[in-house]
Amino acid sequence: MWRDAALMAGKDLRIEARSRVATNQVAPFAVIVLVLFGFALEPDRNFLQTAAPGLFWVAVLFCSVLAVQRSFAVEAADAAGDGLRMSGLDPAGIFLGKAAAVALELAALEALLAVGIVVFYSTSLTGVALLLATAAVATIGLAACGTLYGVLAAGLRVRETLLPLLILPVVAPVLIGATRAWEVALGQSLDDGWKWVTLLAVFAVVYVTLGVLAFGTLLEEA
Amino acid sequence: MAPAVRLRSAVALLGGFPVLAGADLEVQPGEVVLLQGANGAGKTSLLRTCAGLLAVVSGSAEVLGCDLTADRRAVRRRVGLLGHSTALYDDLTVEDNVRFAVRAAGAPTATVEPALVRLGLAGRLRSVAAGRLSAGQRRRTALAVLVARQPELWLLDEPHAGLDAEHRDLLDDLIRGAVAGGAAVVLASHERDRASALADRTLVMAGGQVVPDRRAPRSGRPEATSAPPEDASARLAGNFPSLDASEHLEAAHVA
């Protein structure tokens, strides 16, 4: 399973390195979303600063949908979906590998977005340990959940439109939790930030486990 | 030795439509079987069923000793399927594609290089992205994967399509080589002369079934090859309304 996961993740990252879709399309999209929030909201320093954690995570959510779409688009081109099934790879390994590749891409995008909120919203990044811990568990949860729903919708004619409808309500607790934890880290709230990290970790564990269990069944139907 | 493929009255559905309507097939290791039949007769579906991609909902199916009605996944590592589409990643190079497929199947990567050489992909084409290849070059890359993986059962769907004369001869050599190594080959082809020169047996498919007792003689006597598929489909119109109620009932059991 782990060997297959490493093989799959390596393949997906190699495809990204060659095609540069995340770098050339998703990353600029993420920055544009941040700028658009600035247009839509009062370009008042304080307000944007207060809203920064929420806006950051909304942008990450949108990017995660795009990253998952891309992850399965490369498999669907020219019937590589059949290839995935015929490859003989362990389905749990495929799931972990694809989720890991999506998580790494998201982590890179988050780094970029963090620079974005510093530049555009004048946020000063404090409480780095809590920021990083939150980002790590939230990213794993988003990647696992997205990959699982990605294969659920794979092979359907309507998958581009169906996927956001399926993913976004499910990851709502990640948005709530990650935003609250970042508010604590940035000194905007006196809540217990690590409580939220725990909730995000539970979300991640639940979806990684369900993914390992259910991915094979769903891949057969894709 | 157990047969490589043994299907008995296999029924397979695709979106609720019975693409296989009770097909029988038995293929021995070291045998080349040619499937012929009109478009939509079920040739591709038969190959996909043998690869464990289509579920057998009725009847029995055993491939390389694996019962496909119980587990369709186990057999796939040992089967090579070359379909209409080539299952390559457009953004990866030819070599990366072959290497990934071979490692995924758990085969030793030492076979990659000879396979690339054999298919004439070891030169400039090695580092070209699969998305920039011509149809024939894609097919050769897919064949290189098969050669490197050395599956025990080769399922080839129109393998000659899109290949130039030189590579058609190469393909025939590859098939003969695989069979000499003990693999079984099932191929669907409209190229009757070329394919039947390869095949030990020719079977005709029609209506999702393998037409029984229609073994075609060798290419030496082309006039005696099995009935052209056009004839079979032409008879459809006359036969269809004559179905009686008992057939409906019999079919309903399957459903």
Added chain:
Amino acid sequence: MTRTERSPTRTGTGNRTTRVLGVSALVASGAVVYFGLVSTPPDEVQGDLVRLIYIHPAVSTMAFVAFGITALASLLYLFPRTRSWRWDRLAGASGEVGVVFCALSLATGSIWGRPAWGVWWTWDARLTLTALLCALFVGYLALRRTGGGAESRAIRSAVAGVLFAAVVPIDHFATEWWRTLHQGDTLESLHPKIHGAQLWTMLLSFIAFALIYAWLMFHRTRLEQLESRLENEGLAYALAARRAEGGPDVDPSASSVSTAASPADAPAPAAAAAPASASATAPAGASASAPAGRQS
């Protein structure tokens, strides 16, 4: 269910059970309307607004029950030993009815909130959770409608049903911690002190909506059952037609084994092939004569 399946001529979705349920639901609803609007007194603080407790709590509870049943039925469908189309139908029907109840719950909550707080929507923990759940199951219904093979659709939807259920506890904590941090449970504070006739009427409303749920479920599952029977009959017909495509040469019963596949015949074509191209067929002929010795 099994009894109705045996009589192929029946095509309606009603039977004695549904008629009894329907009449009971009608009577119970009528009683709730009478007690709720006429018999019980208005609240001291909220006035006539309090009469929404005869709808809103019952409807929200039924929405949660319906989604719970969807999740449970999905799980039963996925579990190999209990896999049955019945669970798939039940999950789908309950999801649909649940979304209707969920929408009603959100609407009545909103209607209650407008005069009580002066806003249509408040980010109350329970309202937020209900809205999230509604969004999840709208997605579930969209997935059910995507077509494809019946079994493929059933497996996808069952997995989705279980996945949604798995996220609900997390949603619960997220909304709970999020909102109670700021303002406390507002709906709780809205709940008036109820007593006597009000309590009985509220209980009656739960019974009425449970009956309506059951009545809708019977009709909806029956409709799904008829739809799948239509598909199955279409399949039987398609199978017969598919075999007929092969013409008279193909054995329509497909019960006999093709002679080409019988072991005795297997060496024959290989032997016949020998003269054509010796290099190719020599190994083939050698191994094709092997089947006599096959065991397993």
